Amino acid sequence: MKDQELITQWGLVVEAVAGVNRVAEQDLMEHDTISMPTFEVLLRLSRTPGHRLQMTDLAGGVSFSSGGFTKFADRLEDAGLVKRHPCLKDRRVTWVELTAHGTAIAERASAQHANLLRQRLLSVLTDHELLELGRMMRAIRDSIRPDVLT
Amino acid sequence: MKDQELITQWGLVVEAVAGVNRVAEQDLMEHDTISMPTFEVLLRLSRTPGHRLQMTDLAGGVSFSSGGFTKFADRLEDAGLVKRHPCLKDRRVTWVELTAHGTAIAERASAQHANLLRQRLLSVLTDHELLELGRMMRAIRDSIRPDVLT
DNA sequence: TAAGATTGAGGTTTCAATCTTA
DNA sequence: TAAGATTGAAACCTCAATCTTA
Numbered sequence: 001m002k003d004q005e006l007i008t009q010w011g012l013v014v015e016a017v018a019g020v021n022r023v024a025e026q027d028l029m030e031h032d033t034i035s036m037p038t039f040e041v042l043l044r045l046s047r048t049p050g051h052r053l054q055m056t057d058l059a060g061g062v063s064f065s066s067g068g069f070t071k072f073a074d075r076l077e078d079a080g081l082v083k084r085h086p087c088l089k090d091r092r093v094t095w096v097e098l099t100a101h102g103t104a105i106a107e108r109a110s111a112q113h114a115n116l117l118r119q120r121l122l123s124v125l126t127d128h129e130l131l132e133l134g135r136m137m138r139a140i141r142d143s144i145r146p147d148v149l150t
Numbered sequence: 151m152k153d154q155e156l157i158t159q160w161g162l163v164v165e166a167v168a169g170v171n172r173v174a175e176q177d178l179m180e181h182d183t184i185s186m187p188t189f190e191v192l193l194r195l196s197r198t199p200g201h202r203l204q205m206t207d208l209a210g211g212v213s214f215s216s217g218g219f220t221k222f223a224d225r226l227e228d229a230g231l232v233k234r235h236p237c238l239k240d241r242r243v244t245w246v247e248l249t250a251h252g253t254a255i256a257e258r259a260s261a262q263h264a265n266l267l268r269q270r271l272l273s274v275l276t277d278h279e280l281l282e283l284g285r286m287m288r289a290i291r292d293s294i295r296p297d298v299l300t
Numbered sequence: 301t302a303a304g305a306t307t308g309a310g311g312t313t314t315c316a317a318t319c320t321t322a
Numbered sequence: 323t324a325a326g327a328t329t330g331a332a333a334c335c336t337c338a339a340t341c342t343t344a
Contacts, residue, residue, distance in 0.1 A: 001277050003264035007193070009284035010170070010267050016287040017167045018213055019294035020160070043157070056304060063168055068335045070306055075334095092304045092343050114153035117160050124289045127151050134159035136283055137166040139274045144169035206326060218313045220328055225312095242321045242326045 020120060027116050032109045034081075037062045037072070039113065042081060042106040045098045052097035054087075081105060170270060177266045182259045184231075187212045187222070189263065192231060192256040195248045202247035204237075231255060 025036040034042070040062050045051050059069035073096060076082045081102035087093035098106065121130060175186040184192070190212050195201050209219035223246060226232045231252035237243035248256065271280060 001272075001280070003261060006264050006267050006271070006280075007260065009280050010271065012284045012287040012291060013163075014167060014171070016291040016294070017164060019291050021164070022213065023294060054304080055306095063172065065336055066305065067307075067337075071334080090304085090344075094305065110157065111153060114156050117156050120294065121156070121160065121290065122151070124293045125286060129286055130151070130156075130159050133283070133286055134162045136275060136279055137162040140271065141162060141166040141169050143274045144166070144173060144270065204326080205328095215314055216327065217315075217329075221312075240322075240326085244327065 020117075023120065024113060024116055028109055028113065031112050032105055034105065034109060037064075038076065038081070039106075039109050041076065042098065042102055043110060045082070045096070046103060046106040046110075050097075051103065052095045055094050055096060058096055076102075170267075173270065174263060174266055178259055178263065181262050182255055184255065184259060187214075188226065188231070189256075189259050191226065192248065192252055193260060195232070195246070196253060196256040196260075200247075201253065202245045205244050205246060208246055226252075 021036060028034050028036065028039050032039075041058055044058065044061050045053060055069060055073065056066065058073075059066055062069070062072075064072060073082065073084065076096075077084060080099055082096050083099050084094050084096055087095055125133070171186060178184050178186065178189055182189075191208055194208065194211050195203060205219060205223065206216065208223075209216055212219070212222075214222060223232070223234065226246075227234060230249055232246050233249055234244050234246055237245055275283070
C-alpha cells in the first residue's frame with residue numbers, strides 16, 4: 001500500500017472519531033453538564049468494583065499528565081462527583097471514589113451516551129460491523145502498550 | 151445490542167486512536183519537531199492545489215476555534231512553515247500558504263508518518279482490513295456532517 | 301532510589317467581544 | 323445583518339521541581 005493511501009485510511013479513522021467525539025461531548029454537556037474526560041472518568045469508576053481507583057490509574061485512562069490530573073480531580077471533587085481519601089495500605093496513594101451524586105450522573109450520562117452512539121453509529125454500521133470494528137481496534141490498542149518499542 | 155456493549159465497542163476505537171496518536175506525535179516530534187496538529191495542517195495544505203487554504207477551513211480541519219487557530223497560525227508563521235496574505239476577491243479572507251520550507255517538512259514528515267503507521271498498523275491489520283476500516287469510518291464521518299441533527 | 305501525588309510557572313486553547321468587509 | 327479574522331481574559335494542561343512514603 002502506498003504511503004499516501006495509508007495516511008488517508010488512518011486519517012479517516014481519526015476524522016470520524018473526532019467528529020463523533022464532538023457531537024457526543026455537545027450532547028453530554030447539554031444533558032448532564034459534563035465534559036468527555038469527566039464522563040470517561042465517571043464511567044471507569046462506575047465499572048470498577050468498589051467504585052474507586054488510584055489517581056495514577058485514572059490519569060492514564062484519560063491521557064492526562066500526573067499534575068494535570070491532580071487539578072482535574074480538584075474540579076471533579078468541587079463538583080461533588082468524586083471524593084478523595086488516603087490509602088491505608090500504601091500511604092503514597094490516594095483513592096478517588098465515586099460519590100452518590102457521581103454514580104447517579106454516571107448512570108444518566110451512560111444511557112444518554114449510548115442513545116447517541118446508537119443514533120450516530122448504528123444508523124451507518126450493522127451490529128456485525130461494529131463488532132468487527134471493535135475487534136480490529138482492540139488489536140491495535142493492545143499492540144501500542146506504553147513503551148513497546150517493537 | 152446492550153448500552154454497555156455499545157459504549158465499550160466505541161470506547162475501543164477511541165482508545166486505539168488515542169494510543170496511535172500518542173506514539174505518532176512522539177515520532178513526529180523527534181524526527182521533525184512538529185506537533186500532530188501542525189502535521190495535519192501541513193498535510194492538508196500540501197494536498198491542496200495552490201498549496202493554500204483559508205484560516206477558517208484549516209481551523210475546522212484540526213477542530214480549533216477561530217481565535218485559537220489565529221494564534222496557532224502565528225506560531226506556524228514564526229516557524230517559517232506558512233505565510234499569510236490577504237485575499238483580493240474577498241477582503242475578509244486571509245490565505246494561509248505553504249512556504250518552501252513548509253513543503254519540505256511536510257514531505258519528510260509524511261514519509262516518516264507513513265513508516266510509523268506501517269509498523270504500528272499493518273503489523274496488526276491486513277491491507278484488506280485497513281481498507282474495510284477506512285470504508286466504515288468514512289461512512290461515520292460523512293454522517294456527522296456539521297449540524298446534521300438527524 | 302523510586303513511586304504517587306501535588307505545586308507553581310509557562311504555554312496553549314476557548315470564549316466573548318471587536319473590527320473589517322460583504 | 324452576517325461572515326472572516328483577531329484580541330484580551332480566563333480556563334486548562336504540561337513540565338519540572340518538590341514532598342512524602344516505600
